[in-house]
Amino acid sequence: MAITSEGLEKKLREELECTHVELVDESGGCGAKFSALIVSNKFEGKPLLQRHRMVNACLAEELKSIHAFSMKTLTPAKWEEQQGKS
Amino acid sequence: MTRVVDANSTVEFDELAEKHGSGLLLAYFWTTWSDQCQQMTQVVEELSKELPQVLCVKVEAESVPEISLRYEVTAVPTFIFIKNKQKIHRVDGAKAAELTKKVRHHADMNASPPPPLPVLNDKPKEDLNTRLKNLISSSSCMLFMKGTPTEPKCGFSRQIVEILNKRNIDYATFDILEDNEVRQGLKKYSDWPTYPQLYHDGELMGGLDIVKEMDEAGEIESTLPIKQSLDERLKSLINKAPVMLFMKGSPDEPRCGFSRTICGILKDEGIKFHSFDILEDNEVRQGLKKFSNWPTYPQLYSKGELIGGLDIVKELQESGELKEMIED
Numbered sequence: 001m002a003i004t005s006e007g008l009e010k011k012l013r014e015e016l017e018c019t020h021v022e023l024v025d026e027s028g029g030c031g032a033k034f035s036a037l038i039v040s041n042k043f044e045g046k047p048l049l050q051r052h053r054m055v056n057a058c059l060a061e062e063l064k065s066i067h068a069f070s071m072k073t074l075t076p077a078k079w080e081e082q083q084g085k086s
Numbered sequence: 087m088t089r090v091v092d093a094n095s096t097v098e099f100d101e102l103a104e105k106h107g108s109g110l111l112l113a114y115f116w117t118t119w120s121d122q123c124q125q126m127t128q129v130v131e132e133l134s135k136e137l138p139q140v141l142c143v144k145v146e147a148e149s150v151p152e153i154s155l156r157y158e159v160t161a162v163p164t165f166i167f168i169k170n171k172q173k174i175h176r177v178d179g180a181k182a183a184e185l186t187k188k189v190r191h192h193a194d195m196n197a198s199p200p201p202p203l204p205v206l207n208d209k210p211k212e213d214l215n216t217r218l219k220n221l222i223s224s225s226s227c228m229l230f231m232k233g234t235p236t237e238p239k240c241g242f243s244r245q246i247v248e249i250l251n252k253r254n255i256d257y258a259t260f261d262i263l264e265d266n267e268v269r270q271g272l273k274k275y276s277d278w279p280t281y282p283q284l285y286h287d288g289e290l291m292g293g294l295d296i297v298k299e300m301d302e303a304g305e306i307e308s309t310l311p312i313k314q315s316l317d318e319r320l321k322s323l324i325n326k327a328p329v330m331l332f333m334k335g336s337p338d339e340p341r342c343g344f345s346r347t348i349c350g351i352l353k354d355e356g357i358k359f360h361s362f363d364i365l366e367d368n369e370v371r372q373g374l375k376k377f378s379n380w381p382t383y384p385q386l387y388s389k390g391e392l393i394g395g396l397d398i399v400k401e402l403q404e405s406g407e408l409k410e411m412i413e414d
Contacts, residue, residue: 032151
């Protein structure tokens with residue numbers, strides 16, 4: 001079963017109540033290398049370490065079949081702020 | 087005719103494996119930035135000249151992650167030996183001699199017996215007493231026994247292992263059944279006729295009866311070194327230096343792109359750090375993931391506290407908080 005960006009995004013949105021998710025499949029389609037931008041209210045007031053742990057827990061199954069996964073975790077406020085800048 | 091080719095996709099790789107059939111295919115996982123890989127590329131090229139029947143396939147580990155994942159390649163250089171599309175052997179790391187030996191062995195289609203043992207005679211023979219002395223002192227607590235702790239081959243050896251394990255003693259063992267010279271020599275050397283024999287800091291403590299007596303008198307734990315639990319070991323490791331990086335390889339010879347990048351960031355920021363190569367210690371590698379509830383490497387610690395992995399360190403660097411966070 002190949003991992004897809006869509007599948008990952010769906011799970012993140014449902015379980016972490018993400019308001020915004022961007023997934024980039026960097027593997028050329030085989031589903032083994034991703035980078036992610038994850039925006040969720042649940043990250044509010046939590047240190048980075050805890051945010052990453054939440055994502056790791058949410059995707060624990062999928063990460064077993066992913067060779068490399070990198071992520072950025074933002075609160076909606078921070079995300080908007082960044083949007084405003086660019 | 088060169089027999090070193092590149093596979094840039096899974097499809098290409100599988101086609102090569104299909105075509106090469108029962109011949110030996112050596113899949114060589116490398117990256118552009120690794121100095122160790124540069125050396126090993128030369129080794130592979132030499133090997134392919136010597137053994138033209140071997141097909142060497144170079145796979146850039148980070149750009150074809152699916153193949154890396156398939157063969158559980160998480161560090162470079164790594165070599166996977168394939169015949170009939172099946173993995174038959176692997177060599178981790180830049181071990182030129184081991185690689186050469188194994189490739190020569192597997193390249194021969196009919197090679198079932200292992201290569202002949204090296205002739206020992208041309209090596210200057212270590213004096214037996216020196217050897218015994220070194221063996222006895224090779225660990226603070228040393229047990230000469232029949233068999234191994236998991237498979238003792240005699241009741242006395244089994245009992246002494248049980249006592250040491252029960253008391254959580256940190257000991258190493260030598261199986262005298264595997265080496266008759268040591269078996270006979272040590273009896274004379276220590277003037278002790280039987281096995282097992284237990285040594286502490288190079289001194290003979292005695293055989294089973296003595297150890298039993300010590301155990302009954304409650305003296306074992308105060309005499310012999312106690313094994314550190316894994317948690318204690320991990321705790322002391324993450325506190326070994328103010329800034330500790332657990333990585334694949336070393337700062338000079340990183341073996342994974344993430345580890346390499348994080349070293350670069352720390353260097354750029356002028357942060358002094360010590361590192362631990364998790365590829366060299368699987369107990370730490372698996373244990374620390376659980377201990378810190380963090381599934382991947384590298385892991386950066388400051389004063390024993392987990393800062394995070396590469397993504398977090400990158401983010402902290404971008405926001406200018408990294409140095410401050412580490413020096414606080």
